[in-house]
Amino acid sequence: MSQAQPVAAAVEKDHGPRPKRKRGEKQRLSSRDRAVVVTMVAIPTIFVIGLVWIPAIGSVILSFANWGGIGGFDTIQWIGLKNYEDIVNIYPPFWPAIRHNIIWLVFLILGPTMLGILLAVILDRELRGSRFYQTAFFMPVVLSLALIGFIWQLFYSQQQGLLNDVLGTNVDWYGDPDINLWAVLVATGWRHTGYIMLIYLAGLKGVDGTLREAAAIDGAGEVKTFFQVVLPVMRPINLIVVVIVVIESLRAFDIVWVVNQGRNGLEIIAALVTSNVVGEASRIGFGSALAVIMMAISSVFITIYLRVVMKDEQS
Amino acid sequence: MPVSRRGPDPLNMIPPSVAGMSLSRRGFLRSAAVGGALVGLPGLLSACGDDGGGGGAGTSMSLGMNEAGDIPPAQRLRAMAEAFTQKYDIEVERNEVEHNTFQENINTYLQGNPDDVFTWFAGFRMNQFAEQGLITDISDVWPIEGIPDSFKEASTASDGKQYFVPKDYYPWAVFYRKDVFEKNGFEVPETQADLMSLMKQMQSKDMIPFSFADKDGWPAMGTFDILNMRINGYDFHMSLMAGEEAWDSSEVKQVFETWRELLPFHQPDPLGRTWQEAATSLGKGETGMYMFGTFIVDAIPDVKDLDFFTFPELDSSIGADALDAPIDGFCMVAGAENEDNAKKFLGFAGTAEAQDAANNGADAPFISANESASTDTYTDLQKKSVEVVSAAANIAQFLDRDTRSDFASTVMIPSLQKFLEDPDDVDGVTTSIQEQKVSIFGS
Numbered sequence: 210m211s212q213a214q215p216v217a218a219a220v221e222k223d224h225g226p227r228p229k230r231k232r233g234e235k236q237r238l239s240s241r242d243r244a245v246v247v248t249m250v251a252i253p254t255i256f257v258i259g260l261v262w263i264p265a266i267g268s269v270i271l272s273f274a275n276w277g278g279i280g281g282f283d284t285i286q287w288i289g290l291k292n293y294e295d296i297v298n299i300y301p302p303f304w305p306a307i308r309h310n311i312i313w314l315v316f317l318i319l320g321p322t323m324l325g326i327l328l329a330v331i332l333d334r335e336l337r338g339s340r341f342y343q344t345a346f347f348m349p350v351v352l353s354l355a356l357i358g359f360i361w362q363l364f365y366s367q368q369q370g371l372l373n374d375v376l377g378t379n380v381d382w383y384g385d386p387d388i389n390l391w392a393v394l395v396a397t398g399w400r401h402t403g404y405i406m407l408i409y410l411a412g413l414k415g416v417d418g419t420l421r422e423a424a425a426i427d428g429a430g431e432v433k434t435f436f437q438v439v440l441p442v443m444r445p446i447n448l449i450v451v452v453i454v455v456i457e458s459l460r461a462f463d464i465v466w467v468v469n470q471g472r473n474g475l476e477i478i479a480a481l482v483t484s485n486v487v488g489e490a491s492r493i494g495f496g497s498a499l500a501v502i503m504m505a506i507s508s509v510f511i512t513i514y515l516r517v518v519m520k521d522e523q524s
Numbered sequence: 525m526p527v528s529r530r531g532p533d534p535l536n537m538i539p540p541s542v543a544g545m546s547l548s549r550r551g552f553l554r555s556a557a558v559g560g561a562l563v564g565l566p567g568l569l570s571a572c573g574d575d576g577g578g579g580g581a582g583t584s585m586s587l588g589m590n591e592a593g594d595i596p597p598a599q600r601l602r603a604m605a606e607a608f609t610q611k612y613d614i615e616v617e618r619n620e621v622e623h624n625t626f627q628e629n630i631n632t633y634l635q636g637n638p639d640d641v642f643t644w645f646a647g648f649r650m651n652q653f654a655e656q657g658l659i660t661d662i663s664d665v666w667p668i669e670g671i672p673d674s675f676k677e678a679s680t681a682s683d684g685k686q687y688f689v690p691k692d693y694y695p696w697a698v699f700y701r702k703d704v705f706e707k708n709g710f711e712v713p714e715t716q717a718d719l720m721s722l723m724k725q726m727q728s729k730d731m732i733p734f735s736f737a738d739k740d741g742w743p744a745m746g747t748f749d750i751l752n753m754r755i756n757g758y759d760f761h762m763s764l765m766a767g768e769e770a771w772d773s774s775e776v777k778q779v780f781e782t783w784r785e786l787l788p789f790h791q792p793d794p795l796g797r798t799w800q801e802a803a804t805s806l807g808k809g810e811t812g813m814y815m816f817g818t819f820i821v822d823a824i825p826d827v828k829d830l831d832f833f834t835f836p837e838l839d840s841s842i843g844a845d846a847l848d849a850p851i852d853g854f855c856m857v858a859g860a861e862n863e864d865n866a867k868k869f870l871g872f873a874g875t876a877e878a879q880d881a882a883n884n885g886a887d888a889p890f891i892s893a894n895e896s897a898s899t900d901t902y903t904d905l906q907k908k909s910v911e912v913v914s915a916a917a918n919i920a921q922f923l924d925r926d927t928r929s930d931f932a933s934t935v936m937i938p939s940l941q942k943f944l945e946d947p948d949d950v951d952g953v954t955t956s957i958q959e960q961k962v963s964i965f966g967s
Contacts, residue, residue, distance in 0.1 A: 277631075277930070278631050279631055279634075279635065280656060280657075291963075299956065299959040299960055299963065301942065301956055302938055367796050369801075381793040381795075381796035381797075382796070383739075384739060384794075384795040384796015384797065386945055470741065472938055472941055473795045473938075473941045473942075473945065484933065485930075485934055492930045492934060492964075495934075
């Protein structure tokens with residue numbers, strides 16, 4: 210306490226010369242509260258700057274460099290845009306990676322997300338055994354994607370896998386570059402469906418029952434009630450779902466890394482960043498350039514999201 | 525990850541692709557924090573490695589191991605360290621790290637607070653660290669009695685000084701089951717014609733001639749190496765690795781053309797198969813041969829009749845006297861805390877006595893680098909390895925040990941996989957490798 214006083218006094222003093230009225234409005238916060246607020250703002254800010262902005266800016270700066278990650282900063286060669294030129298022109302995995310990330314996003318939205326919402330709506334109707342189904346669908350969500358990749362390997366293995374045994378086929382599910390992306394997406398979807406289902410189910414439980422009753426009295430059918438009454442009420446949840454899907458598809462990494470380190474049909478940007486930066490092969494500059502490209506793509510989605518949210522708040 | 529693992533697998537229960545990967549990812553997070561985010565936090569890895577007993581000057585030293593757990597390579601290293609402690613009364617603090625994790629964090633490890641001595645590879649990758657000043661000249665522990673000149677050369681960096689002490693090595697060759705060969709009347713091939721007729725014989729018995737897998741990315745490098753050394757010779761291979769030759773040259777194209785012709789005799793769809801699965805096919809007799817390293821026995825320990833021969837010659841003017849036989853050993857870090865003890869350890873590690881201790885520590889298909897080491901406890905495969913390697917005039921390390929590691933992992937692995945997926949596009953693959961090689965090597 211005794212130490213807090215001088216600080217508080219100093220703060221008080223700072224505010225001294227201001228016009229009285231304005232000061233009067235702010236007076237509601239005691240000096241101690243103000244100190245708490247300042248700390249609560251400062252600590253996260255330091256974390257955000259230290260853990261997000263400095264590394265991000267560092268990556269942008271390094272993306273113009275050729276550096277093996279060994280030795281001081283004086284060993285860094287500045288090579289301008291060459292990394293970006295090389296990525297676009299002569300780095301074969303890059304364009305497939307962009308394509309795969311887009312496929313990932315579209316697939317997650319059209320497939321597992323829709324399915325998850327459908328399941329949530331069905332389970333919300335309090336069927337018999339609905340608890341059991343909830344648990345069953347949610348189970349995969351507690352598993353890490355890396356583990357899921359391994360579990361599905363038991364199905365997908367060409368020679369020893371269940372799937373080929375049952376179907377009597379000899380498909381190389383994880384190895385054939387025309388198929389493995391879809392195989393991995395199905396495994397991802399297995400988890401994603403339960404995730405979306407849970408979030409949506411929680412949202413549906415929060416919808417005021419009287420709205421449905423009112424809709425029913427007005428003679429709206431199930432489908433109409435859902436689309437014209439429930440869905441609009443669920444807007445915040447819908448937004449969260451969209452954001453989650455976008456984030457999931459951009460940060461897709463674990464499962465692909467487990468399957469084959471993001472090569473041969475499973476190129477995605479996050480895996481390319483890793484394989485260039487990690488280990489002895491540290492092409493720090495090249496990897497950073499890839500990371501910056503990834504950052505640029507995410508920024509587009511983040512901007513859209515923020516605009517929507519802010520518009521929402523304004524209205 | 526990118527860095528190949530050619531050692532026995534620590535987690536036999538779990539498919540290696542998974543076992544290695546989860547650890548890799550953890551490793552990734554560490555290096556991402558350091559590497560990707562630029563700013564120097566180099567102590568991160570060593571914080572978990574060095575348990576900081578450092579102070580005991582005079583009676584201890586630390587050893588960073590790229591093996592851990594109850595597997596033969598780790599047991600061998602432990603046995604060697606214990607023999608050293610017994611003889612010199614110097615404590616060895618072992619820092620045991622799982623293989624892939626160690627490899628992937630090597631840069632941050634060496635720039636942080638590394639152990640005095642660490643396990644490493646001879647040749648290009650040792651030279652890289654020497655040029656970067658990360659490891660120390662240890663020419664005063666040389667010469668080491670019993671280490672052949674060729675190994676001394678592999679321990680020497682571009683400044684003519686030694687930076688490495690060889691421990692053991694193992695050859696890459698063509699494995700087969702003796703009983704299968706005897707039963708079917710197959711003969712070990714010596715020329716290209718022999719090989720072709722053997723492969724056709726095998727096919728007529730509904731056997732796929734070669735096991736083949738490249739899911740992990742590095743096994744196909746073994747095939748590329750041997751084909752290049754058979755078609756263009758050892759010298760060309762080494763200068764290609766050093767970045768002095770063009771990858772879109774007619775010589776390199778010739779290698780890929782030959783490989784394409786041989787592919788129909790290999791197991792199809794190699795990109796979805798792990799080397800363990802390919803080894804199992806050989807063990808079951810579904811395939812006749814497998815071009816691989818001697819650690820193949822880890823995947824098929826029950827197959828008793830395993831034997832191997834060097835890849836036959838493809839061009840009689842080149843012959844068949846070169847092969848891949850990667851040498852493992854030790855380096856000392858720059859600025860080691862216990863330099864004197866570390867040098868004593870290095871001097872000891874190269875001796876026959878130390879290598880015998882390692883050999884008695886665990887059965888593993890490695891051969892001691894020291895020629896006077898005892899061969900009494902060698903298995904048949906080890907004896908055969910000695911024979912095959914001594915017969916070779918030139919020894920390469922392995923593609924990812926003979927060239928820049930960034931080139932090997934970010935260019936060669938995807939490119940070879942691309943080729944295996946679409947073998948007809950030789951021009952496309954070689955052109956793409958060349959473009960990226962110029963970008964990485966700078967010429």
